[in-house]
Amino acid sequence: MRPDRSVLSATRRREEIAGLGDREVDMVVVGGGVTGAGVALDATSRGLSVILVEADDLASGTSSRSGKIFHGGLRYLEQLNFGLVREALLERDLMVERLCPHLVQPEPFMFPFTRRWQRPYVGAGVALYDVFRLSGPRSVPGHRHLSRRAALAEMPELRPEGITGAVQYHDVRVDDARHTMTLARTAASLGATVLTRARVVGMLRDGERVVGVRVHDLEEGGHADLTARVVVNAAGIWADEVQSLGGQQTIAVRPAKGVHLVVPGDRIESRTGLIARTKDSVFIIRRWFDYWLMGTTDTLWDHDRAHPLASAEDVDYLLGHANRWLRRPISTADVLGVYAGLRPLLASAVGRGGAAGAKTTAALRRDHTVVEGPPGMITVVGGKYTTYRLMARDAVDAASHPLGRALPPSTTERLPLLGASGYDALRHQRDRLAREARVSPGDVDHLLGRYGDLTPDVLDLAVEQPDLARPLPGAPRYLSAEIAYAAHSEGALHLVDVLSRRTRIFMETADRGTAAAPEAARVMGEVLGWDEARRAEEVAAYAQMVDAERRAATMPTDVEAADTWRAATGDLIG
Template identity: 45%
Template sequence: MPSQTRAALTPASRQEHLDQLRGATADNPLDVLVVGGGVNGAGAAFDAATRGLSVGLVEAKDWASGTSSRSSKLMHGGLRYLEMLDFKLVAEALRERDLLIQRTAPHLVKPISFVFPFFKKVFDRAFIGSGVMLYDAMQMIGRKRAVPMHRHLMHDKMLKHFPGLDGEKIVGALEYFDAQVDDARFVMMLVRSAAQYEAAVANYTTVIGYLREGERVFGVRVRDEITGEEFEIHARETILAGGVWTQEQQELAGADKGLQVLASKGIHITVARDRIPAAPDTGVITKTEKSVLFLIPWDEYWVIGTTDTPWEHDPDLVAATSDDIHYVLEHANAVLSEDLTREDVIGVYAGLRPLLQPIRKSEGSSSKVSREHTVMAVEPGLSAIAGGKYTTYRVMAEDVVDFAIKDTFPGRPSLTRTVPIIGAQGYQELVRDKQQIAAKHGFDELRTDRLLFRYGSLLTEVLALIDEDPSLVEPLEHAARYLRAEVLYAARAEGVVHLADVITRRLRLDYEVRDRGTASAEEIAAIVGPELGWDEERTRTEVDTYRAFIAARLEAEASHSDDEAAQAVSRAPEVPVLP
């Protein structure tokens, strides 16, 4: 049965989870150990734990600190994959998107509409329209629709609905629906959901070796990055969900074979919402010569991206360049009535897509590589998964757990089609009572909706902190979107270890405010420091390290090559090196 107490990732519970992992000996191994705390690893841990297995999950950095916090923040079917005739992937993604909206994560995934502009009146309306019609038809097979059907917009209607589009270039449009998600929070909630089902989870716990008994892998050796302690974790089955770090981990395991992953860089920028007039919760999608361009409404901002370029450097050093930013601005301006400039850019973030390497290296852009996932036995006792897309994480988790336990625990089916992610149960009741919540705490509608989307039914825990200390209802001085209570809750329940964990993933200040969170660093550190046991020296180190990290990112964003960007970022880590 799920344990609400276990779901709180506190500093004390981190030690309890580490003790549980340390207690997984050769005589008492875990059933399943998952390496990698992105969406696929967290999903696999949740899936395995809900099957009643004893589960461990370790991540070298923070939850979702890699690809899974740097996406386009969409749970979508992948309209562009229809053009590649990848019908299976699209159908699977649409089914999973609807499941999240309707049942398992309605508090974390919500519908959003997109306008697809037409530049050629007859051809685009016929070609794009037929594709979207098929997209909608695939959502109607055997289930109730989670989002509305598409509709065509004539020129005047389009401009009324989305005034920010360039009406001289664009002759009409089509509007269709998908969904969006706060990616980093989604992964953290998955981790908490796994913990709720007794999984032992530990971030900042690096795998430094794989344990073997003959040819079989039976666990890992790890290092706690907070204390420097090293210990072994024994497991009957180990699952590698390493994303773009997959090959590095396979080499560490001494595997003779394995999955090959192609890293493709995608960057996004944010601009203020009022810079592009549009109907609420309506974005834009259009094709570029190299990728797809999204203009996505994100609370008070627009998230605009993305790029698709090979990344041939250390995955830990990914960063946007000035040329990347210019590319996104140029292609956004191609569809907007008023040009955006570098001065409009509030924030920038970059991530790497882990795409399966084809058997023969394909010519041209990495965007031609299929996004379908693959599960593979790298070594006896070690299974790996790669590929896929964010929206299909649950299917990927089910597949890799099925594969890993097929001999050791046959007949244990996945339950995650019906088991909700933490915060979903009771969410609709809070939505129904949101006016009372707003009135009691003095919130406007925007803040109430924002809080419900971030926490779901766990909002009651955040509000309880305010009831205990009314000063926590105050917003941060330099980041008014977020309450002081949210910062305290991050330290008490959401598994933060470093200051950057709060600023960049529990909040999103590194791209939602112009100072990238540096102005709020001291205020946030003053709230979380006492909870995390920091002394004055540690607090100062955390603040200084974060500010240096942002300075390095800004230096990278002024560069003109990936080499320069990687070198800039390499000079300033996101978190302090301890002990």
């Protein structure tokens, strides 16, 4: 039987790294975030041979720290960026309709009115949401206007003072890290090579032309040279640094920090999320499975791009906006988790959005840019998570020039991701799957929303090893089988990969997963061959990271948070 090419395992990684110098490929993609994974999938589906290299873990940067939503962007309408909104809405609906229905869920949002002029003004903008979708799928409900009474019934937690009504619309929740990983696995299933913990440290050049990359293997040590007809730089917030390795830098990335808070689901009584204007952006409360997310900030980050951190100033800012709208004030004691991510905005956009020294980045446009230069390299940067597929398509289109040949059109609009094709049929078999694996129907529902029609693969592990059918100690919403599957098939090489990205334990538990870490390390170790010393090392490194982020979040400013992080961390694994 032919092996499953979608499986990303440590064994496969070692074999593929060992054979890197033996072949030339059409394309090397630098960056394992949503854009890089999207490029790898688009290029592979058009018949190109592709190697994707990522310095850390899949989605370890911005793509696991986003707002976790596919959306059109109401605030972009105020920037008159109608094209971006329309594109994003069509992409949003496509995810629900065809590409990854198992990873997404439409969620309602309510914009409360406190002035009478807001109903026609905001209502017109939300109406455009529906107008822009007339030529595409309509899998997400349209908007509706609410009276004052109806608005307070939808969100009993809303302060009633000054509320005159509301408009409600839907956007789409997504587990960003799992979505990005699934993109990469889908590309691998079509023949792409996906290598994590493989840092690009230089470009191979023939004169001024880039003809490949030099990669440092961060797991086993050593270097390998990858020869390619074109290099696509999809490194996100590091895109300018990667471009400069080729001897030319024509872009400058301006990282914008966004912080989100996680609070328990029973802390806010509501059937809907909330979106409200701030002085220069928007504040949003959105449902996140059994929790609520509150976000976001939009400020410059001038420190280590690999470790964006929330400060006390960020937390206080978000709590202040939340308490403006909620009956029962939320305090830091209610906050389960905090995470910060960086948006890769182009500094060249500052001239359109404001002064270069301004603290906020909210006014900068979120359009993406594709540039060729130096010769042999294509860089794609900017954009937003929702439009990753369009960014990938445009980057591969641009690669036809250095490749020296025309490429067939992109097919990813019609290409479901792994787990999607049999998802609907499998949902009807929930009770049978639960009986056979001796888990609860609720456990199967949970798995279906994470793995889709790959759920039987996870349950097979639980049948083969009954102890894996048990809830993970310290994070009982997850089965131990999910930890084993992450190490076996999803490319997880370190404990932090599982607790922060393959699962959501890091952001959903008050201790940020430290209680779950020992058992998770044991289960991973069984798959990856870790001895007791290695397991203890992984647990210690994870606990050190958690402690450093917690300390940083108590510091008043970004500068002090960054200093605290550096003082609290050493050579962390992962």
